[in-house]
Amino acid sequence: MERDVFTFIVGGKAGEGVKKSGSVAASILADLGRNIFQMDDYQSLIRGGHNFSVVSSSTGPITSHHLRAQLIVNLDERSYHLHRQEVAEDGILVYNSDVMSEAEGIGLPMTSEAKKFPRPDLRVGVASITVLAAALGLDMDYVEEVIAREYKRDLENNVAYASRIFELARPKIGGRFPLERGNATGKAIYGAEAIALGALAGGLDLYMAYPMTPSSPILHFLAAQGRPFGVHALHLESEVSVANMAVGASFAGARVAVGSSGGGFALMAEAFSLAGMMEAPVLFILASRSSPSTGVPTYTEQADLKFAISVGHGDFPRVVACPGTVEEAFYLTADLLGLAWRFQSPVILLTEKHLGESAMNVSLDPFRATWAEPVLHSDVGGGPLSTPSLGALEPAQEDGYRRYRFTDSGVSPLLFPPSSQVIKWNSYEHDEYGITTDQPEPTARMHEKRYRKRQAIIEHLRGTKTVNVYGEGGPVIFSYGSSTMSVLEALRTGGIQATVVQPTYLEPFPVWELERYRGSNPIVVEQSVAGQFSALIREQAGVSSDRFIRRYDGRPFEPSELAQQIKEMM
Amino acid sequence: MEDLGTYAENTWCPGCGNFAILNAFKAAIGRLEEQGIGRDRIVLVAGIGQHGKIFDYMNVSGFYGLHGRSMASAQAIKLANPDLKVVDFVGDGDALGEGLEHTIFAAKRNADITMILHDNGVYALTTGQYTPTSARGYRGPSTPTGTVEDPIHPLPLMLEAGASFIARGYSGELEHLTDLMVQAVLHEGFSFVDVLQPCVTFNNTWREYNQLVEITDRTATTPEEARAIFSRTDRLPIGVLYRRDDVPFHRRLYEDFNPVRDKEPREARQRRVAQFLGVPEEPEREYKGPRERP
Numbered sequence: 001m002e003r004d005v006f007t008f009i010v011g012g013k014a015g016e017g018v019k020k021s022g023s024v025a026a027s028i029l030a031d032l033g034r035n036i037f038q039m040d041d042y043q044s045l046i047r048g049g050h051n052f053s054v055v056s057s058s059t060g061p062i063t064s065h066h067l068r069a070q071l072i073v074n075l076d077e078r079s080y081h082l083h084r085q086e087v088a089e090d091g092i093l094v095y096n097s098d099v100m101s102e103a104e105g106i107g108l109p110m111t112s113e114a115k116k117f118p119r120p121d122l123r124v125g126v127a128s129i130t131v132l133a134a135a136l137g138l139d140m141d142y143v144e145e146v147i148a149r150e151y152k153r154d155l156e157n158n159v160a161y162a163s164r165i166f167e168l169a170r171p172k173i174g175g176r177f178p179l180e181r182g183n184a185t186g187k188a189i190y191g192a193e194a195i196a197l198g199a200l201a202g203g204l205d206l207y208m209a210y211p212m213t214p215s216s217p218i219l220h221f222l223a224a225q226g227r228p229f230g231v232h233a234l235h236l237e238s239e240v241s242v243a244n245m246a247v248g249a250s251f252a253g254a255r256v257a258v259g260s261s262g263g264g265f266a267l268m269a270e271a272f273s274l275a276g277m278m279e280a281p282v283l284f285i286l287a288s289r290s291s292p293s294t295g296v297p298t299y300t301e302q303a304d305l306k307f308a309i310s311v312g313h314g315d316f317p318r319v320v321a322c323p324g325t326v327e328e329a330f331y332l333t334a335d336l337l338g339l340a341w342r343f344q345s346p347v348i349l350l351t352e353k354h355l356g357e358s359a360m361n362v363s364l365d366p367f368r369a370t371w372a373e374p375v376l377h378s379d380v381g382g383g384p385l386s387t388p389s390l391g392a393l394e395p396a397q398e399d400g401y402r403r404y405r406f407t408d409s410g411v412s413p414l415l416f417p418p419s420s421q422v423i424k425w426n427s428y429e430h431d432e433y434g435i436t437t438d439q440p441e442p443t444a445r446m447h448e449k450r451y452r453k454r455q456a457i458i459e460h461l462r463g464t465k466t467v468n469v470y471g472e473g474g475p476v477i478f479s480y481g482s483s484t485m486s487v488l489e490a491l492r493t494g495g496i497q498a499t500v501v502q503p504t505y506l507e508p509f510p511v512w513e514l515e516r517y518r519g520s521n522p523i524v525v526e527q528s529v530a531g532q533f534s535a536l537i538r539e540q541a542g543v544s545s546d547r548f549i550r551r552y553d554g555r556p557f558e559p560s561e562l563a564q565q566i567k568e569m570m
Numbered sequence: 571m572e573d574l575g576t577y578a579e580n581t582w583c584p585g586c587g588n589f590a591i592l593n594a595f596k597a598a599i600g601r602l603e604e605q606g607i608g609r610d611r612i613v614l615v616a617g618i619g620q621h622g623k624i625f626d627y628m629n630v631s632g633f634y635g636l637h638g639r640s641m642a643s644a645q646a647i648k649l650a651n652p653d654l655k656v657v658d659f660v661g662d663g664d665a666l667g668e669g670l671e672h673t674i675f676a677a678k679r680n681a682d683i684t685m686i687l688h689d690n691g692v693y694a695l696t697t698g699q700y701t702p703t704s705a706r707g708y709r710g711p712s713t714p715t716g717t718v719e720d721p722i723h724p725l726p727l728m729l730e731a732g733a734s735f736i737a738r739g740y741s742g743e744l745e746h747l748t749d750l751m752v753q754a755v756l757h758e759g760f761s762f763v764d765v766l767q768p769c770v771t772f773n774n775t776w777r778e779y780n781q782l783v784e785i786t787d788r789t790a791t792t793p794e795e796a797r798a799i800f801s802r803t804d805r806l807p808i809g810v811l812y813r814r815d816d817v818p819f820h821r822r823l824y825e826d827f828n829p830v831r832d833k834e835p836r837e838a839r840q841r842r843v844a845q846f847l848g849v850p851e852e853p854e855r856e857y858k859g860p861r862e863r864p
Contacts, residue, residue, distance in 0.1 A: 074717075091859075109648055138772050187847055187848055189847075197843055197846065197847070200839065200842075200843050201839065201840055201843040203764070203833075203836065203839065205650070205829040205830065205833060206646075206649065206829055208646075226848070228842065229834075229839060229842055229843075230827070230829065230832060230833060232823060232824060232829065234649075234823075236642075236675070237671050237672070237675045239669060240594045240639065240642070240669070240671075240672075241639075241642040241672055241675065244635065244636060244639040244640075244642035244643045244646075244672075245642045245643060245645060245646035245649075246646065247635075247643055247646075248615075248633060248635070248642065248643030248645070248646035248647045248650070249646040249647070249649060249650040250646060251613075251633050251643070251650075252613075252645055252646070252647045252650035252651040252654065252830060253650060253651065254649075254650035254651075254829050254830055256646075256650075270639075271636065271638060271639065274635070274636055274639075287741075333726065347777055363849075364847055364849065366840040366843035366844045366847065367840050367844065367845075367848065367850060369840065371836045371840075388676045416651075416652060416830070417609045417611070417654055418608070418610040418651075418653065419615055419631065420610050422629055422630060422631050423631040423632075424625070424631065424632055424634070425632070425633050425634065426625070426634040427618070427634050427636055428634060434634075435576060435577070435626050436578065436625075436626050436634070437622075453769055471786075484783065
């Protein structure tokens with residue numbers, strides 16, 4: 001069966017409400033019961049420049065935007081020139097005839113009509129979604145409904161403006177795309193929202209961050225939506241503060257997460273080690289952008305993989321995992337918050353701009369999210385657990401709470417203040433009570449205790465899903481993170497049969513699931529010039545390859561192009 | 571009073587000004603307990619430096635944080651559980667050097683924590699380098715011909731940053747210092763106690779301080795008055811030098827809410843997420859166990 005992908009692109013200057021138009025277009029296509037995928041492309045500036053939003057939709061599954069569009073609405077001249085090549089064979093190119101002279105396509109006087117109302121710059125976005133509704137054969141009553149839902153501010157003027165655009169557009173494009181309805185369910189959400197909601201479902205209490213693209217949407221979402229959940233999002237003075245505060249909050253018993261991108265996460269590295277030493281449960285969210293350094297701040301890349309796996313000084317266990325889809329981002333965030341608390345370790349949710357700032361409709365079941373629970377001292381009791389204590393303790397304290405009690409799993413039961421027992425968390429090497437030591441034997445034993453947790457984590461992960469495998473037969477394709485969505489869409493677009501292997505966990509690396517792919521010479525798809533992911537699967541799981549597809553221009557893979565590249569390698 | 575000490579060996583030099591801070595805090599805990607603040611509610615936070623060893627020497631719960639960063643961690647302990655009384659012992663190199671931003675922001679926010687500055691004008695643990703409060707001309711291993719920088723004055727700095735309680739104490743006045751600590755902990759808001767604390771090994775200021783220190787009971791209530799007190803150089807007044815009442819950070823954020831104590835149970839939270847997502851909820855829905863991924 002032919003896939004019925006319909007793509008809408010809206011392009012314009014920053015400040016013209018392009019992203020909002022994309023979201024509204026997505027909601028219009030979702031009203032038709034279609035599955036949608038929206039990607040926002042924007043530059044690091046406030047006004048001017050070039051922004052665009054792509055919304056692709058299908059009655060079947062869809063996991064990527066397509067750049068070949070049936071309908072393109074350009075609010076300014078630059079967008080027109082940048083997007084005109086992307087119009088599909090049967091597609092329509094619409095331009096703002098007030099900002100450029102006669103051109104190929106359909107010109108509409110978007111600005112001069114907007115000037116009849118206050119704040120015309122902000123209004124042109126309404127034109128784009130009105131054009132979409134007209135082209136889909138929807139009526140003005142429906143457009144009014146959408147405006148009432150999505151553009152509540154200045155509703156009357158927006159409706160009046162839309163009516164005018166609708167009248168002008170209908171004779172030219174009305175009903176050109178009678179799309180098949182679908183039966184998709186679920187709300188369209190961004191990856192960043194899925195992460196935030198996953199953290200909420202998993203028991204989050206506090207979120208801390210310093211603004212940095214592309215992690216900021218998580219902060220913004222939790223700041224705006226967290227309060228009814230009893231969750232507070234704090235914008236603090238620096239990432240250094242964020243990470244040190246997070247460890248402090250976990251000491252007092254709060255489920256805490258922090259978020260940043262490369263440069264900010266680099267500042268958290270010192271406190272990441274602190275969390276390792278103190279055995280503090282903290283969820284770190286690392287939303288990668290195009291790096292190194294300031295890089296291309298509003299674009300995407302997957303080059304923080306090795307950084308995430310090895311961040312921090314010294315040896316200590318941590319968990320790093322990277323969601324492949326918006327849906328997985330929700331559950332994985334809750335899982336990781338749970339792992340942080342179960343194993344009292346710093347944990348990293350690694351993701352990218354492309355996942356965080358892309359939206360799709362997903363069906364989520366919050367009741368299936370993992371809930372972060374500590375192993376509590378009161379559950380275990382004060383008796384000896386397994387290994388005898390260090391000795392050299394005051395007799396009165398022999399039976400007291402030991403924060404860093406030696407156990408087989410390496411996990412010591414937690415206790416939170418206020419408590420009659422003394423609870424000591426220490427950044428220095430310490431004994432079982434948490435008192436500083438520099439003696440060789442206790443130092444070695446405490447190292448071993450902490451490191452035993454890595455094996456305990458591996459044993460736990462062995463019983464859970466750590467690798468997603470999509471499809472069967474054909475070539476083996478390895479990918480991870482948001483590239484997985486691109487690969488899956490490329491396979492659908494190109495009609496390619498393949499087996500897609502996506503490790504969700506990257507540290508500890510699920511070699512037990514991946515060893516079977518040794519000798520498969522997989523095609524490895526990732527967004528990194530150095531091929532960090534292909535190196536990881538080779539080094540850790542012995543899966544070598546000489547077939548690589550890499551992109552590192554800051555843009556996510558485009559499914560048609562990627563399908564072509566995959567076919568060339570088969 | 572039960573002994574507040576531990577089995578940790580004390581490695582401060584004999585005559586160190588830190589002993590008075592340790593003993594004053596032990597006495598302060600006793601007095602706070604008399605006023606209904608049990609030691610179980612007190613959390614001792616420390617940064618890295620000779621001062622930080624107080625963490626090992628006190629048998630109370632605590633958090634031995636990073637150099638300069640303990641001010642950040644201390645604020646978060648209070649935010650997570652506002653029932654706790656958080657006392658952060660910091661060094662001048664620690665809190666005014668590496669950690670200056672956190673110190674200023676804690677004061678700016680009027681975070682309800684107590685900061686006790688072991689102010690000896692020297693990095694003692696790393697063998698005697700100059701600190702942000704060292705006098706110009708201080709000679710140490712990193713400035714053999716004397717530092718060419720002027721010192722930071724912590725009292726006016728904290729005043730301008732927004733601290734609502736500013737005190738100065740002295741290691742040579744144990745009773746007085748104890749009283750300052752008690753008042754600082756009882757103060758709702760950011761309380762700062764600058765403790766003049768001689769380092770007998772690298773910066774022995776006992777004699778100078780004994781001549782200059784003067785107990786005062788004059789407490790400024792306006793910044794202008796406070797500036798006049800802080801600018802004195804002929805004498806070093808000690809006491810609560812400035813205080814004002816203001817709503818502390820955690821109350822500005824969430825009034826009487828306590829994130830740890832008032833947390834909703836799992837089912838209520840997940841129901842709320844379901845409502846947000848528009849997921850139809852079955853009223854008797856039970857946890858189904860870990861899901862299987864596709």
